[in-house]
Amino acid sequence: MLVESLHVLNFKKFKDKIFDFNEDVNILVGDNNAGKSTILEALEIVLNFQYRGRSFSSEFSPDLFNSEIVTAFLNSPKTPADLPVLSIEAYMKHVPDYRGTNNKLLKDAEGVRVIACFDPDFTDAYNAYLATGAQITTIPVEFYKVEWMDFAWNTIKPMTKQFRALYIDPTRIHPTFGKNQYISNVLNTALKKDEEYRLSLNYREALQSFNGTDEVKIVNQDLDSENNITDKKLTIAANTMPIGALQNGLQLKVDTVPFHMIGKGEQSKVQIKLALHNKSKDIDLVMMEEPENHLSHIELSKLIQDIEDQRGNKQLFLTTHSSYVLNKLSIDKICLLQSSYKRLHLLDKGVVKTLKRLPGFDTLRVALSKKVILVEGPSDELVLKKIYQRENNNRLPEYDGIDIIVVRGVGFETFIEIGKEIGTAIHVLRDNDGDYVSNVAEPQKTYAAHPNIKLFSATDKADFSLEPALISANSATEVELDIFAKITLSTQTYKQLMAKPSFNEKRSFIMEWFTSTKGDGKGKKKVDSAIRLFETTETFKYPAFLHEVLTFV
Known part of the structure; x- marks a missing residue:
C-alpha cells in the first residue's frame, strides 16, 4: 500500500488542503507551527483511526476543527446545515478493494476516509436544544457521528484492513499510559506471527x-x-488472559532497564529500528516525529544509515529540523510547508548526490528562510551583520528574517539550486577575482529565468574580494586609511603599517596583508579583522554593493 495524497478538510490549521507525496520517503519540513505534526496526525487518524495513540472516536473534540470554520459556524444561524464537516482522505495505490467514489473529490480512486459530521438521527434533539436558547460557543460534537470507510463505501475494521501503518513517537511512552500499546507494536513488528502465538x-x-x-x-x-x-x-x-492481551503482562527491557525508563533517544532509536526491521514484513508505512531528538550526532548518523539500509519498500513519513537528516535521506524528498506546500522532487540530481555525500551543510536554512544571503566565508558574514546593524537601529539581519549563510566547501550553486526550486529570495555576495564580467555578470545571466537569484560584487578588478573593496572605500585620505587600519589590524600589524613613510606604501601594505594565497594562514587573520570590525564603535565606510546585497525588495 502507498499513500499518493492526503485531502484534509477543516482539520486544525488546514481548512481545505491536498498534499501530494513521494512513494518512498517524505521529509516534512517547515517553521514551528507550520503543520508538520498535523499532517502526521491526519495520516494516523485516517490510516489507524487513532489520534495520539487513542481511538479517534473517543478523542474527537471541538478543538480538532479549523479555527476559521469554528468562527464561521459561531457567526451563522447554527442550524444543522451550518454544522461543519471534518474529513481526512488518503488516496492510495495497491488496495483495489478500496476503489470507489466515496470521497470529497468524487474521484474513482483507491483510498480510505474518516469523516466527522452531523448525525441526522439527532436532528430533533439538536433543534430542541437550539430552541432552549442555550448559548453555543463551540462545535457541538455530541450531535456528530464519526465514520471510517473506504472509497467503496465499506466500513473499515482494524482487524481486517488491508494495510498496516505504524506511528513512532517516544513522547507517548509512559509507565502506564501508552505502555501496553507500545508493547503491542513491539510484538507485532519484532516477532513473526508463529513466534507471537507460541509466546502467548x-x-x-x-x-x-x-x-x-x-x-x-x-x-x-x-x-x-x-x-x-x-x-x-x-x-x-x-x-x-484473552487472545491478544499478551502486552498487559509484559514489558520490554534494555540491559535489564524497563523500556519506559531508558533515555528518550534510545527509546526513539529502538522503536524506529524495530519498525524498519519488521520480521513479519507486514508494515506498509512508517510515520515518525523528529528522529534526531535526544540523539548525539554519531548516534543520529548510525540511525539514519539504518533507515536507509532497512527501509525496503516501506513508505516513510517523518518530520525534522535537522539538515543532516534531510541531506542524508535525500533532500529531493522534502515536503515543504510554508505559505504553500511544495515538494522538491525535481531538484537537480547532482545537488542531491553531493549533499548525500556531504550531509553536514545547513541546507534547511535555505528551505525555511524567505530571504537568504550566501557568502563565501565567516568574515563576509560578520561584515554584513555589522553594516546591517548600523543601518537598522542595531538590529541583526536575522531579526528581520534575513539569513546569512556561509557556503564553505559545497559552493554557491548547491544552495542556489535549492532556492530556485523553492523560490527563496537569494542574494549572493561573491568575489569578482579580478574579472567582474566573467565571474559575476555572465553567471547572473544564467539565472535570468529566476529573478529571485541575484549576484553582487565589486565591479573594479582591483577590488577582487571583500577586504580590498573595504580598503578602497576607506582610503580616500591617509587619515581615513589610518582609522580603518586601527580598527581592523592587530596592534603589532598596525605599528608596522604606521612605520611606512608614505600614504601609497601604507595602502600597499594593508592591501598585501589582506591578500591571501592558499595555505598562508591569512584566512584566520581575515576573520580576526572582521571580528574587530563587528565589535567596533568607530565609523567606517563601505562600498554600495554591500548595502545592496542587504536590501530585499
Missing part, C-alpha cells in the same frame, strides 16, 4: 502454573475458610 501460549501456561504454587494454595485456603462470604469456593487466580 507459553505465557498463559506460566500463569496457570502460578495457581498451583504452595503460596497461592495457602492464601486460597484462608480466603473464605468458613464460607462467610459465599457458600461457593472463593479463590484468587492468575488471569488466564
Whole structure:
C-alpha cells in the first residue's frame, strides 16, 4: 500500500488542503507551527483511526476543527446545515478493494476516509436544544457521528484492513499510559506471527502454573475458610488472559532497564529500528516525529544509515529540523510547508548526490528562510551583520528574517539550486577575482529565468574580494586609511603599517596583508579583522554593493 495524497478538510490549521507525496520517503519540513505534526496526525487518524495513540472516536473534540470554520459556524444561524464537516482522505495505490467514489473529490480512486459530521438521527434533539436558547460557543460534537470507510463505501475494521501503518513517537511512552500499546507494536513488528502465538501460549501456561504454587494454595485456603462470604469456593487466580492481551503482562527491557525508563533517544532509536526491521514484513508505512531528538550526532548518523539500509519498500513519513537528516535521506524528498506546500522532487540530481555525500551543510536554512544571503566565508558574514546593524537601529539581519549563510566547501550553486526550486529570495555576495564580467555578470545571466537569484560584487578588478573593496572605500585620505587600519589590524600589524613613510606604501601594505594565497594562514587573520570590525564603535565606510546585497525588495 502507498499513500499518493492526503485531502484534509477543516482539520486544525488546514481548512481545505491536498498534499501530494513521494512513494518512498517524505521529509516534512517547515517553521514551528507550520503543520508538520498535523499532517502526521491526519495520516494516523485516517490510516489507524487513532489520534495520539487513542481511538479517534473517543478523542474527537471541538478543538480538532479549523479555527476559521469554528468562527464561521459561531457567526451563522447554527442550524444543522451550518454544522461543519471534518474529513481526512488518503488516496492510495495497491488496495483495489478500496476503489470507489466515496470521497470529497468524487474521484474513482483507491483510498480510505474518516469523516466527522452531523448525525441526522439527532436532528430533533439538536433543534430542541437550539430552541432552549442555550448559548453555543463551540462545535457541538455530541450531535456528530464519526465514520471510517473506504472509497467503496465499506466500513473499515482494524482487524481486517488491508494495510498496516505504524506511528513512532517516544513522547507517548509512559509507565502506564501508552505502555501496553507500545508493547503491542513491539510484538507485532519484532516477532513473526508463529513466534507471537507460541509466546502467548507459553505465557498463559506460566500463569496457570502460578495457581498451583504452595503460596497461592495457602492464601486460597484462608480466603473464605468458613464460607462467610459465599457458600461457593472463593479463590484468587492468575488471569488466564484473552487472545491478544499478551502486552498487559509484559514489558520490554534494555540491559535489564524497563523500556519506559531508558533515555528518550534510545527509546526513539529502538522503536524506529524495530519498525524498519519488521520480521513479519507486514508494515506498509512508517510515520515518525523528529528522529534526531535526544540523539548525539554519531548516534543520529548510525540511525539514519539504518533507515536507509532497512527501509525496503516501506513508505516513510517523518518530520525534522535537522539538515543532516534531510541531506542524508535525500533532500529531493522534502515536503515543504510554508505559505504553500511544495515538494522538491525535481531538484537537480547532482545537488542531491553531493549533499548525500556531504550531509553536514545547513541546507534547511535555505528551505525555511524567505530571504537568504550566501557568502563565501565567516568574515563576509560578520561584515554584513555589522553594516546591517548600523543601518537598522542595531538590529541583526536575522531579526528581520534575513539569513546569512556561509557556503564553505559545497559552493554557491548547491544552495542556489535549492532556492530556485523553492523560490527563496537569494542574494549572493561573491568575489569578482579580478574579472567582474566573467565571474559575476555572465553567471547572473544564467539565472535570468529566476529573478529571485541575484549576484553582487565589486565591479573594479582591483577590488577582487571583500577586504580590498573595504580598503578602497576607506582610503580616500591617509587619515581615513589610518582609522580603518586601527580598527581592523592587530596592534603589532598596525605599528608596522604606521612605520611606512608614505600614504601609497601604507595602502600597499594593508592591501598585501589582506591578500591571501592558499595555505598562508591569512584566512584566520581575515576573520580576526572582521571580528574587530563587528565589535567596533568607530565609523567606517563601505562600498554600495554591500548595502545592496542587504536590501530585499
